[in-house]
Amino acid sequence: MTTIIFNGKKYRHQTNETVLDTLLKADIQIPNGCREGVCQSCLMRSLDAVPPSLSQKGLKESLQLQKFFLACRCNPEQDMAVALPEHELANITAIVSHKEALSVDIMRFVLSFQEPFQFFAGQFVNLTRFDGLTRSYSIANLPGQDNILEFHIKRLPFGRFSSWAHNDLKPGTALKVSEAKGSCHYLLGKSGQPMLLIGTGSGLAPLAGIINDALSNNHQAPIKLYHGSSEPKGLYLVDEMRSLAKTYHNFDYNPCVSLAKATDSFKQGRAHDVALADTPNLSGWRVYLCGHPEMVQQSKMSAYLKGASLNDIYADAFYTTPG
Amino acid sequence: MAESLFNRLGGEAAVNAAVDVFYRKVLNDHRINRFFTNSDMDKQIAKQRAFLTMAFGGPNSYTGKDMRTAHAKLVDIGLNEDHFNAVMEHLGATLTELKVPADLIAEAAAIAESTRNDVLGR
Numbered sequence: 285m286t287t288i289i290f291n292g293k294k295y296r297h298q299t300n301e302t303v304l305d306t307l308l309k310a311d312i313q314i315p316n317g318c319r320e321g322v323c324q325s326c327l328m329r330s331l332d333a334v335p336p337s338l339s340q341k342g343l344k345e346s347l348q349l350q351k352f353f354l355a356c357r358c359n360p361e362q363d364m365a366v367a368l369p370e371h372e373l374a375n376i377t378a379i380v381s382h383k384e385a386l387s388v389d390i391m392r393f394v395l396s397f398q399e400p401f402q403f404f405a406g407q408f409v410n411l412t413r414f415d416g417l418t419r420s421y422s423i424a425n426l427p428g429q430d431n432i433l434e435f436h437i438k439r440l441p442f443g444r445f446s447s448w449a450h451n452d453l454k455p456g457t458a459l460k461v462s463e464a465k466g467s468c469h470y471l472l473g474k475s476g477q478p479m480l481l482i483g484t485g486s487g488l489a490p491l492a493g494i495i496n497d498a499l500s501n502n503h504q505a506p507i508k509l510y511h512g513s514s515e516p517k518g519l520y521l522v523d524e525m526r527s528l529a530k531t532y533h534n535f536d537y538n539p540c541v542s543l544a545k546a547t548d549s550f551k552q553g554r555a556h557d558v559a560l561a562d563t564p565n566l567s568g569w570r571v572y573l574c575g576h577p578e579m580v581q582q583s584k585m586s587a588y589l590k591g592a593s594l595n596d597i598y599a600d601a602f603y604t605t606p607g
Numbered sequence: 608m609a610e611s612l613f614n615r616l617g618g619e620a621a622v623n624a625a626v627d628v629f630y631r632k633v634l635n636d637h638r639i640n641r642f643f644t645n646s647d648m649d650k651q652i653a654k655q656r657a658f659l660t661m662a663f664g665g666p667n668s669y670t671g672k673d674m675r676t677a678h679a680k681l682v683d684i685g686l687n688e689d690h691f692n693a694v695m696e697h698l699g700a701t702l703t704e705l706k707v708p709a710d711l712i713a714e715a716a717a718i719a720e721s722t723r724n725d726v727l728g729r
Contacts, residue, residue, distance in 0.1 A: 318666035322619045323657070342619050584648055589634060593627050594652060 289331075289365035303328065303339075303366060304355035314368070319356040326355040331365040331373075344595055346467035349404075373463035375412070376401050378433060380457045387520035389439040390486050391450050392424075395459065396432050403427055403464035405493025406572075408600065411435070411445075412460035413453075419445040419605065422490035422574065423464065426497055433461065436489035436520075440604055468572060468600040470497035477596075478505040480571045482559045482583055484512045487575025490600060492521060494572060499532050507532075508563070512540040512555025512575075519550065538562075556583040560590065567591030570598070577601035612664035612714050616707065622659050625701050630655045632697040639693045642681050662698060662719040674725035682728040691723055 288295045288306050297306045304326050307314050317323035321341060335353035343352055352369065382394035403409070405426045412418040425434040439450045468490050479498065483491045488511050498507055513519050518541075525537040538558065539550040546552035553561075556579050563569070571587045573580045580601040587597055617624075630652060634640050643651055661667045678686060698719055702712045 318660075320619070320666045322622060322660055322665055323667075342623055581648070585634070585644075588648075589631060591631075594630075595623075595627075 286360060287363045288360075289363070290367070297360070299359075301359065302356050303353075303358040303360065303364070307355065314355055316356060321354050321357040324354060327352055327369050328355045328358075328366050329353070329369055329371065331367055333360060333362050333364045335364075336360060344467060345471050346469060346598070349471070350467075375460045375462055377458050378461045380453060380455050380459065381432070383453070383455060386436060388517050390518075390520055391437050391439070393435045393437060393449065393453070394432050395435070395461070396430070397461065398431065401431075401461070401464075403433075404469035405497045406469035406490035406600075407464040407466045408468075408490070409433070409464055410462035412462075413445070413448070414458075417445055417448075422468070422486075422493070422600065424489040424493045426493065426500065434489075434493075436486040438486040443604065445605075466600060468494070468574060468598045470494045470501065470503075471570075472501060474570065475502060475504045478569050479503070479507045480559060480563060480566065480569050480587070481507070481509045482512075482556050482571075482573050482575075482579070483510070484555055484575035484579050485518065485602070487511075487573075487600075487602060488521060490574050491572060492525075495528070495535065499528065499535065504534065506534050506536065508536045508538065508559070510538045510540055510555040510559035510562075512542065512558075512579075514541070514543045516541050516544055516547075516550060522549070554579070556586070559583075560586050563590070565591050568593075570596045573597070573599040575600075575602050577603055612711065612718075613660075613666075616663050616711055616715070618665070621663060621705075621707075622656060622665065624705055625659050625663075626652060626656050628704055629659060629697055629701040632701060633694065636693055636697065639690045642686060642690065658719075659698075661722075662715045664714070664718055669722075671722075671725040674722050675728055678726045679728060686727065688727065691727060695719060 285299060286297045288297045288303055290307060290312060295306050295310050304314055304316055315325045317325040330351040330353060335351055335358055339353035339358035340348045376397055376399040378395035378397040380393060381396045384392045386392050403423055405423055408420050408422045410418050410420050421435040421437060423433055424436055437446050437449050439446045481491045491509060495507060495509060519539045522539060529535050529537040540553055540555040540558045541550045542554045551558050566587050569592050571592050573583045580599045584597055584599050588594060633643050661669055699712055699716060
């Protein structure tokens with residue numbers, strides 16, 4: 285017999301039961317449907333132990349890595365603390381240590397933290413300032429680098445958080461940082477799978493993180509990046525990306541500008557149009573899409589129709605908050 | 608007792624493989640794709656997954672009434688016999704492509720066929 289911990293309370297788990305059985309027996313409402321591992325309604329997340337592999341069958345790999353599992357298929361052999369998928373882990377506090385302009389409207393912020401914090405490059409967090417104002421931003425750096433987090437914050441015309449960050453957020457200031465969320469990150473063990481990454485504006489932040497993660501893990505297959513902006517001055521990290529492309533023969537960098545004629549340094553067109561025209565068949569590819577919501581939705585559909593498998597498309601639409 | 612159609616087809620792994628192939632066929636079919644594109648792609652995929660699970664004889668809780676309600680709006684904008692036939696065609700082609708034996712395809716097609724009147728609101 286083992287113990288299941290849910291919301292801080294302990295429940296006895298009998299040997300032949302699933303986690304779903306245990307919790308339902310204790311009158312805890314866990315959404316569920318088929319109870320055969322198909323409908324995925326009973327998705328939960330382990331807060332400690334790695335879930336049994338049977339309980340993760342059929343889930344996206346990124347969800348598996350984050351210890352999500354199907355409660356109806358989960359019969360753990362050890363104690364396990366579990367939560368519903370929307371459960372939030374505790375915030376940590378991080379201090380701004382560096383601030384630097386990357387382009388006319390994008391600023392790099394580096395935050396340092398002390399508490400234990402797990403993330404993958406490309407995931408996002410919610411940043412909260414002193415008065416509670418909160419916005420989501422993607423992580424641009426790899427874990428394991430001196431307990432820091434890097435963000436690229438784009439100034440939006442009426443953005444309350446982004447304007448404040450650009451104008452007034454100074455090194456030394458503390459921000460609250462939520463747990464790292466989302467599935468947009470590199471996956472180990474797939475080094476032979478070609479990758480297409482399309483981003484607009486500060487959508488480059490997660491993509492740069494994913495690319496660095498892939499290259500530092502010796503990814504073998506081609507990695508193609510298309511970064512788009514409406515004007516040349518909106519492109520950034522150009523030198524870094526060019527230098528990566530020089531060092532790694534399998535990395536291909538394509539800056540795209542939609543409102544200017546092509547030059548030696550960039551292609552003309554919207555990043556996703558150029559990218560999808562360059563790659564007629566995406567069967568077997570892994571595709572990452574970050575940035576403008578409309579671009580993300582359209583490209584998701586196009587990538588799928590060009591043969592990319594649904595489980596291989598990772599999208600992160602950057603919605604803006606009005607006011 | 609004989610093993611269920613769902614298990615003989617390969618269970619949830621079969622649904623996962625089929626949804627990818629099936630939904631792409633549907634979206635590429637100009638006769639019917641307008642019925643499948645007007646909402647969030649993830650929601651559409653969840654619906655296709657539910658449909659295939661049912662057609663494969665898998666665990667589901669659909670009733671004829673659910674089928675009617677869910678498709679009523681589409682019937683209003685012209686969903687008819689031909690469209691239903693097109694979907695049946697793609698279901699068969701998907702399973703053929705996945706090398707499912709003909710007798711199992713016939714069983715799945717019969718289950719899908721049994722929803723025809725409810726889907727078309729007759």
